[in-house]
Amino acid sequence: MANERVLKFPMSEKMFHNINMVTWMILAITGVLIYFKLVSEATASLMMTFHIGIAIVFTLNFVGFVVLNADRFFLMLRNLLIWDADTFAWFKNLGGYPRRLFGIPFGPVEVAPQGRFNAGQKITYLFFIFMIFGLIVTGWLLYFMAPVLGKTTMVYFFNFHVWGSIIATVMAVGAHLPLAVINIEDFKAMFRFGSGDVPLEDALHHAPKWVENDLVKVSTLEQPLKAHH
Amino acid sequence: MSEVSKIRTFPPSKESWGGEAAFEGTHRKGELRGIIKINQDNCVGCDTCTAFCPTEAIKGSLGVAHAISTNKCVACGQCLVNCPFGAIEQMSFVDEIMKKLDDPKAFVVAHPSPAVRVSIAEEFGGTPGDLTINRLYNAFEKAGFHNYDVNFAADQTILEEGTEFIKKVRYWVLGERGEDLEHVAHHPLPHFTSCCPAWVKNAETFHPELIPHISGAKSPIQMGGALAKTWAAEFVWKKDPRDIYMVSVTPCTAKIFEASRPEFNSAYEHLKAESKIPQETPSFQDIDAVLTARDAAEIFRRKGINPLTMSDEREIETMNVYTGAATIFGASGGVMEAALRTAYFILSGTELSNPDITLVRGYEQDIVEATIPVPLKALNGKIINVKVAVVNGASRNIKEIVKRLIDDKNQYHFVEVMNCPGGCVNGGGQPVRTMGTSWLHPLLPLPLRA
Numbered sequence: 001m002a003n004e005r006v007l008k009f010p011m012s013e014k015m016f017h018n019i020n021m022v023t024w025m026i027l028a029i030t031g032v033l034i035y036f037k038l039v040s041e042a043t044a045s046l047m048m049t050f051h052i053g054i055a056i057v058f059t060l061n062f063v064g065f066v067v068l069n070a071d072r073f074f075l076m077l078r079n080l081l082i083w084d085a086d087t088f089a090w091f092k093n094l095g096g097y098p099r100r101l102f103g104i105p106f107g108p109v110e111v112a113p114q115g116r117f118n119a120g121q122k123i124t125y126l127f128f129i130f131m132i133f134g135l136i137v138t139g140w141l142l143y144f145m146a147p148v149l150g151k152t153t154m155v156y157f158f159n160f161h162v163w164g165s166i167i168a169t170v171m172a173v174g175a176h177l178p179l180a181v182i183n184i185e186d187f188k189a190m191f192r193f194g195s196g197d198v199p200l201e202d203a204l205h206h207a208p209k210w211v212e213n214d215l216v217k218v219s220t221l222e223q224p225l226k227a228h229h
Numbered sequence: 230m231s232e233v234s235k236i237r238t239f240p241p242s243k244e245s246w247g248g249e250a251a252f253e254g255t256h257r258k259g260e261l262r263g264i265i266k267i268n269q270d271n272c273v274g275c276d277t278c279t280a281f282c283p284t285e286a287i288k289g290s291l292g293v294a295h296a297i298s299t300n301k302c303v304a305c306g307q308c309l310v311n312c313p314f315g316a317i318e319q320m321s322f323v324d325e326i327m328k329k330l331d332d333p334k335a336f337v338v339a340h341p342s343p344a345v346r347v348s349i350a351e352e353f354g355g356t357p358g359d360l361t362i363n364r365l366y367n368a369f370e371k372a373g374f375h376n377y378d379v380n381f382a383a384d385q386t387i388l389e390e391g392t393e394f395i396k397k398v399r400y401w402v403l404g405e406r407g408e409d410l411e412h413v414a415h416h417p418l419p420h421f422t423s424c425c426p427a428w429v430k431n432a433e434t435f436h437p438e439l440i441p442h443i444s445g446a447k448s449p450i451q452m453g454g455a456l457a458k459t460w461a462a463e464f465v466w467k468k469d470p471r472d473i474y475m476v477s478v479t480p481c482t483a484k485i486f487e488a489s490r491p492e493f494n495s496a497y498e499h500l501k502a503e504s505k506i507p508q509e510t511p512s513f514q515d516i517d518a519v520l521t522a523r524d525a526a527e528i529f530r531r532k533g534i535n536p537l538t539m540s541d542e543r544e545i546e547t548m549n550v551y552t553g554a555a556t557i558f559g560a561s562g563g564v565m566e567a568a569l570r571t572a573y574f575i576l577s578g579t580e581l582s583n584p585d586i587t588l589v590r591g592y593e594q595d596i597v598e599a600t601i602p603v604p605l606k607a608l609n610g611k612i613i614n615v616k617v618a619v620v621n622g623a624s625r626n627i628k629e630i631v632k633r634l635i636d637d638k639n640q641y642h643f644v645e646v647m648n649c650p651g652g653c654v655n656g657g658g659q660p661v662r663t664m665g666t667s668w669l670h671p672l673l674p675l676p677l678r679a
Contacts (some may be wrong), residue, residue: 034292035273041293044274048292143291147280151313152663158275158313 006203006215008116008189009196012072016065017190020132023058027051027135028169035162052143059136079116079210080126086112086209090119101182116210124176131168135161233351234661236309236523238321239266245320246489254300255434261489264304264320264482265657269294271316278308278317283623283648284431301434305427305623305648306482306521306657319482319658322518323527329474329518330373330528336466337474339374340453341365343383344480344559344653345522351660352526353537360536363543368529368536374476377461380551382453383558383567386424389446390564391571394420394643398576402613402642403605416441419618419634419641422564424448426487427648431623436631442644449558450477450484451493454515458496463505465547470500471510477519480559480656483648488516521658554584561652562589562597562619565645569601569617578606589619592651595626598641617643622650 009017030051034044066073093099093107095118117125138157146154180187185202189195203211245261247253256262267278267287272294279287279295286302289295297308309317329335350359366376396413397420399405423429423444432439447455454477458470466473477484487493493515500506520528529536554570557563566586573581588599597619604610618641620626633640649655 037294041289044293045290048274048290051292142275146275146277146313147311151311154275154277154313158273 004200005197006200006211007196008186008198008203010072011196012065012069013076014190014196016061016069019057019061023054023061024169024172026054027058028165030054031162031165055136055139058132059140062132062136076125077129080122080129082115083119083122086114087119087122090114095120097179113208114206114210116207116214118206124171128168128172128176131164135165135168232663234315234663236661237268237315237318238323238524238527239318240324241320241322256299257491259489259491261320261486262299262302263297264485265297265302265306265309266318266320267295267297267308268316268318269296271314273314273316275313278312281307281311281624283307283427283627284435303427303430303434303648304483304486304657307649309482310655310657310659310661319521319523320485321524321527322485322520323524323531326476326518326520326528327531329476334472335474336468336472337374337476338377338457339369339476339478339525340377340379340382340450340457340516341369341478341525342379342450342480342559342653343556344656344659345478345525347559347654348480348659349522349526350537352523353529353535355537361541362549363541364536364539366543366549367539368534369478371534371539372528372532375466376546377453377457377475377548378551379449379453379477379479380555380558381548382456383449383555384551385452385456386446386449386558387554387564387567387571389452390422390424390444391568391575393444393446394568395572395575398572398613398615398642403607416445418442418639418643420444420643422568422645424558424564425483425647425653426481427483428623428627428646430483430486431627431648436627439631439634447493448484448487449555450479451487451495451515453477454488454493455495455499458513458515459499461548470496471506471513474517475515477516478522478525479519480522480653480659481649482521482657484516484658485519485521488514488519523658523660526660559653560590561592561621561647561650562645563652564647565589565617565619565643568643569615572615573601573603576606577604579604589617589645592621592655594621596620596629615643616641618645620644620646621652623648 030047033039034047034051037044039047089112093109093111095114096109096111098104098106099109138161141149142154142157142161149157180190183206185198186206189198200211203215241261245263246259247256247262249258251258253262272289274289274292274294276289276291276295279285283305284301284303286298287295287308288298306319309319326337329337346360346362346365347358349365351357362378369376393413396410397416397418400410400413401418419442421432421439421443423446426448429443432443446452454475457475458473462468462470462473477488494512496515497506497510497512501508501510554567557566566589569586569589570581570584586599586601588601589597591597599617601615601617602612603615604612618630620630623646627646630644630646647653649657
């Protein structure tokens with residue numbers, strides 16, 4: 001078991017995540033610089049051209065992931081949308097993170113067993129997927145359809161696009177990134193070149209129900225395990 | 230039904246009338262400029278406004294605060310009406326007029342256009358058309374104004390414009406010659422309407438080749454201003470014309486510009502020529518100030534007046550008598566329809582059996598075309614087919630009409646041009662809806678046409 005590993009992030013998910021991360025940050029930075037008028041008009045104009053160009057990559061990345069890897073995308077959605085008693089029980093101690101990180105004795109010591117994603121990740125990732133979809137839709141509608149949207153619709157879409165992306169970026173940088181670093185095996189699996197696998201021991205600790213219910217052993221020790229769901 | 234938006238305004242500054250030079254860009258000395266302004270702090274650079282500008286006067290790339298080129302702007306206000314963020318502001322004379330209303334010497338006259346009566350109720354929580362004209366007159370009177378309906382002058386306009394068209398038909402179609410037709414020898418068909426100030430400014434700046442085709446008749450408001458300070462001052466109100474302060478109340482922001490045009494001081498010129506005012510009297514305009522429908526509502530609010538609650542009772546007055554033809558000026562095709570009624574009657578010698586020329590109505594099409602058969606009295610009933618077009622919104626339709634005329638100069642006899650889609654009723658001075666892109670479509674936006 002010591003050398004056994006399980007595949008957590010297949011290549012399609014790694015590609016989607018990492019391209020999404022890079023393009024998101026570029027879009028967020030250019031968007032903030034433009035919206036808050038932090039650069040000259042000429043630079044803002046250039047930034048907007050860049051923003052739109054990167055938005056094409058951002059959109060194709062999401063659409064490509066959904067269309068070309070529909071099974072993976074819907075499997076991910078299934079993992080995010082199935083909520084059982086243990087998922088809700090996670091909130092009793094917020095996965096033990098307050099105790100672990102800050103020494104705050106919040107809720108029971110034992111963490112309820114979780115699936116591939118814990119309850120906090122489920123909420124966050126659903127929010128991120130919703131935001132990615134929403135930002136793509138509102139962004140292109142604002143770009144192509146602004147004069148015929150109707151003014152109030154236009155303002156709602158604009159505010160969603162600006163403030164929704166700012167909130168999501170703060171969540172990604174302020175919560176998702178630090179927690180990902182804490183779960184260092186997940187972090188390494190996502191960003192290393194090659195297979196996105198994690199030690200089975202780590203998977204059993206963080207996602208015992210995933211290991212128990214979803215994983216199938218397909219190869220021998222010291223070889224990556226392929227997940228079949 | 231969506232809400233009515235608050236539109237920010239600003240008073241004119243000294244620079245608004247320009248300097249001492251005879252010309253500054255596309256403006257002559259004394260002409261107001263910068264009537265519509267984009268507030269750089271509030272503009273998010275969404276670029277919506279550029280789609281509605283008929284003259285490509287708005288500069289700025291996506292995401293960058295936009296600005297209006299004073300030289301290109303025709304002050305139609307369509308950008309303001311369609312700005313989702315309320316970032317576009319309008320020059321307003323409300324403060325100046327409030328002072329005039331407090332001046333006991335001033336005889337302040339409200340000159341309301343027909344499109345205002347159907348829209349101003351919205352500023353007070355009503356639905357379009359809630360207000361009757363008597364309630365509006367009574368509200369103006371309570372605020373300290375005297376009333377002179379623009380419709381009265383619109384009837385004068387149609388007499389002038391219709392007669393001019395008939396003369397052009399006689400000269401250019403029937404080949405008649407005579408002293409009374411000499412002045413149309415340099416003004417060929419097609420005959421273009423002249424009452425939309427944004428269209429006239431657009432033609433002057435961008436299509437000067439069309440100027441000889443444009444009617445020489447003034448707009449109803451300008452005819453009204455001159456009549457008020459001459460005929461009405463002497464025979465109706467019995468007032469010194471120098472004390473009369475004419476306030477046009479319009480659905481249109483371009484009328485603010487029109488009122489400042491230096492040639493629109495006919496009353497002054499006439500009164501001086503007739504020695505009815507001292508020769509040293511400084512020049513005054515026929516229209517002294519302009520209120521948009523929104524501005525008029527602001528004056529009522531400041532005076533604590535809700536026109537919807539005013540009495541509907543009122544005696545008929547000399548200055549408020551008019552025909553139905555005048556009222557339809559406010560809608561696209563209205564000027565054309567009114568002129569055709571007059572032209573038909575004079576050319577054929579008979580009234581139309583049905584005066585509703587519905588062919589030229591409507592705002593769903595960019596350019597409406599129609600052919601009206603008119604039997605000519607002078608040629609024993611021989612029929613000529615009068616070919617007309619109504620240009621509904623200036624944005625790309627003016628270019629299209631010009632292109633058609635280059636292809637075939639004889640394509641039309643008469644062309645009505647309204648800068649704003651739907652006509653004056655959808656003007657830049659009307660109450661602004663929060664949802665639709667125009668007053669005509671409070672919930673659903675117009676197609677990308679304006």
